[in-house]
Amino acid sequence: MPNHILGLDTFHIPRFSQSGEKESEDNSTNRAPHISVTHVYEAIVAGFSRHVTVTWNKTLMNYSLTISVENLSNENHYICKIDLKGWQFWGKKGLKSLLVDGKRVEIYWDFRQVKFSRNPEPVSDYYVALVYGEEVVLTLGDLKKDAYKRTKRKPSLEEPILLCKKENVYGKRIFCTKAKLEDDKIEHDIVIEMSYGLDEPELWISIDSFEVIRIMNLHWKFRGNEKVTMRNNFEVEIFWDVHDWLYSSSLSTSSNHGLFIFKPINDSIDRDDTFHDKNNGLRYYDSPREILPTSDYFHVVYAWKFE
DSSP, rough: OOGGGGGGGGGGGOOOOSSSBOOOSSSSSSSSOEEEEEEEEEEEEETTTEEEEHHHHSSSSSEEEEEEOOOOOSOOEEEEEEEEEEGGGGOEEEEEEEEETTTTEEEEEEEEEOOOOSSOOOOOOOOEEEEEEEEEEEEEEEEHHHHHHHHHHHOOSOEEEEEEEEEEESSSSSEEEEEEETSSEEEEEEEEEEEEOOOOOOEEEEEETEEHHHEETTTTTTTEEEEEEEESOEEEEEEEEEEEHHHHHOOOOGOOOOEEEEEEEETSSHHHHTTTTTGEEEOOSSSSOEEEEEOOEEEEEEEEOOO
């Protein structure tokens, strides 16, 4: 698959390798999984609107957090990595600084009481604050008041925007994840299932236990998109590309993945007109799977298949 699928290179998200996995269905490999989740925000940092990429990583023995601030001049972005190793992690509270265009940007964090589930991203009781000048330009976690108190700064008047979330899941034929599809209100359970019967392979996609897409004759429909309506009449457009599941000749796990994008539909956008108008914020690429509006939030899932 091309690295610029759906314009993701615009957000400077590194392409996941098999080290960025999320266990789904069962332990289909013998080695311990490495799990990664990436969020991309747009925030005002050092006087300019920039993409801030936040990646949470988890291995068997270690958690880590990497924050990348966009360099508007070249591809050498400003990186801050926080290694949260062993028991040091549970009492971790710290501060690091970056020079962004020669200007000091500070990153504060407090993970002393943090709580986790099975995912690399914390659930509660923590904060991470990105500070420039007299403002907190980006805050992660639920302890925002503690972050403002410690930094002695006020939140930015320009609220950061979450542009996309990207993650990996893996399994044999069933892939599970969660996504916020309704203005960040709640997380919805998403299940992607692949069937290899005697006839043509089929693909099902369910949201909150309700089947929303069933694709038959997958050899002919391995790539496409479809708009679905959820129970509360909220609409989501789903893009899929499972070409590598069906036709990859490589034995490498890095080649056997499917791509899925879940894009909430903005009621103010006329989808029929938008997809044919380059002036309405669209990017046009070489194939239909690479068409997606560049505005609003979307959730990207790489589904890695292991035999």
